[in-house]
Amino acid sequence: MTRRADLGARRAGRILNLLELAAPDASTWPKVDVDALVARVLEVAEDQRRLERSRVEMMRAYAETERCRAEFLVGYFGERVERCGVCDTCRAGTAPPPVDEAAAPFVLQSRVRHDDFGTGVVTDLESDRVTVLFDAVGYRTLALDVVEGQGLLVPA
Ligand SMILES: [Zn+2]
CATH class of the missing domain: 2.30.30.140 (SH3 type barrels.)
Known part of the structure; x- marks a missing residue:
């Protein structure tokens, strides 16, 4: 497939992944509406780009936070931990109360x-x-x- 479409393996893999996310049941459709499928793939690709950008923003916030680093990092995953007391912000005393x-x-x-x-x-x-x-x-x-x-x- 990659040779016929003149795509690299990585790019072809990304497109296949987007197709799977956009229409996981497309192979069972009686007739595929290609325009609708392409539109859905583009939506999924944009959602993924936004998510990736937001992750970069979260890592920037981690770098700049005055909170306990452990608390921030675990909070990124939706969990809660006690302040660690040993990270740079804990030692500097900048971490706000829980x-x-x-x-x-x-x-x-x-x-x-x-x-x-x-x-x-x-x-x-x-x-x-x-x-x-x-x-x-x-x-x-x-x-x-x-x-x-x-x-x-x-x-x-
Ligand atoms: Zn800490």
Whole structure:
């Protein structure tokens, strides 16, 4: 296939992966609507690009955070740990106190919906912000005062 389409193996593999994500059941369709399939593949490719960009933004935030590095990193995966006490920010004393999850407006790992970003999962809570991994746009860190003031996130 790669020779006939003049594609490298890596690019052909990426296209096949996108096809599988876009239409996992396409082989069972009685007749494939190629235009619809191509449109869906392009949507999936754009979703993946947004997710990859958001991951880069999260790593930039990790590099710049004043929070406990362990807390931030584990929070990226939607879990919670105690402050480690040994990372550079803990030793520098810049890490803010842990969030009282019982008093937080959102629950870790709960599904939420945003009018612009769609649905996602709460992955991290800080005293002034919430991070959500949205299905379509990747990670977004939102200011809690704006989220609460405008009712931007609702349970999904
Ligand atoms: Zn630490």
